[in-house]
Amino acid sequence: MSPPILQFGTGRFLQAHVDLLVSEAAERGEALGGITVVQNTRDPASTRRAQALAQADGFPVLLRGLVAGQPVEMRKTCRSVREALHAVDDWPAVRDRVRETVRVIVSNTGDNGWALCRDDGQSLLADTAAAPQSFPARLLVLLHDRWQAAPATGLTVLPCELVARNGAVLGDLVVAQARAWHCPSPFVDWLLTQVVWASSLVDRIVSEALEPVGAVAEPYALWAVQAQPGLQLPCRHPALVVTDDLARHERLKLFLLNLGHTLLAELWSLRGQPAGMTVLQAMQEERYREPLEHTWLEEVLPVLEALGQRDEALVYLDSLRERLLNPFLAHRLADIAQHHEQKKQRRLLPVVELARRHVPGLAQPRLRAALKSS
Incomplete structure (x- = not known):
């Protein structure tokens, strides 16, 4: 059989x-x-x-x-x-x-x-x-x-x-x-x-x-x-x-993990960094880590809070930081950057659209700049 x-x-x-x-x-x-x-x-x-x-x-x-x-x-x-x-x-x-x-x-x-x-x-x-x-x-x-x-x-x-x-x-x-x-x-x-x-x-x-x-x-x-x-x-x-309620799980993964990966890939591509650069290396550099943390806390978390997921998001972020700082994985930004423009539309744009409906006036400068570079 x-x-x-x-x-x-x-x-x-x-x-x-x-x-x-x-x-x-x-x-x-x-x-x-x-x-x-x-x-x-x-x-x-x-x-x-x-x-x-x-x-x-x-x-x-x-x-x-x-x-x-x-x-x-x-x-x-x-x-x-x-x-x-x-x-x-x-x-x-x-x-x-x-x-x-x-x-x-x-x-x-x-x-x-x-x-x-x-x-x-x-x-x-x-x-x-x-x-x-x-x-x-x-x-x-x-x-x-x-x-x-x-x-x-x-x-x-x-x-x-x-x-x-x-x-x-x-x-x-x-x-x-x-x-x-x-x-x-x-x-x-x-x-x-x-x-x-x-x-x-x-x-x-x-x-x-x-x-x-x-x-x-x-x-x-x-x-x-x-x-x-x-x-x-x-x-x-x-x-x-x-x-x-699958949507709650989807939002955490898409707007925190996947969005984070894509934002790191965006910074990497704009700065012309080495092809072999990994997520771990980026997370250990302030010029990558600071904009990522700012985006999570100032541009994404208010949207999740408006949807009633602030506490869940903070717990997920704590575990996510540990996952991205995993010293044993060689997760290359060049691999993440494949199909980059499509990924930005799927991972970044929904957060901007949700903010427009649920948090009017939220600036989201880094997300909007990444989308404009498409």
């Missing part, structure tokens, strides 16, 4: 977070089952990772950081991945997995992973068709297969992309694609009522990849999932939290 979890993406974050949490849960008998990983691209590095992921002996994840001020280092062996397929070369096999036993579909497809492709069309629903080019279209074909083969069997789609309300947004994309392809209305109704589009938030700094597979990450981990009827989880784990 094939694994009940299908994962789109082979990157280091999924290895050190989703795959590791499922592996740890499986050791306690609290995982849904194993994982089939699907490689999305033709990138040679992804191919090497996929080939190594399929090895039966597992892969290493190194957890390094500070916990209550004390250094911690643990070596984990992740054994949750059972097989690795390619989304194009192995498309018939991917379709078979969803028709048969998959109960949860997880994704982390990168910053542009949800972009649609004009060349994808209704003909791709045919049994012998090639794989669509875009991830939303691939997901649509797979769900159409499931609807035809086992419409009464529950299925949860659990995206990990850093998009607010990511489950709802991805569901809207797939439903819109289904209507554009003139899919039958019973299938569209099934997408809307029988598939659980689970919004989630992932929070773990994964700083380095190991070769050929594996990752270096911090000990801290959070996977928060919006509660809703019919939700199936890939595992039970202390780091996997089901919540009625």
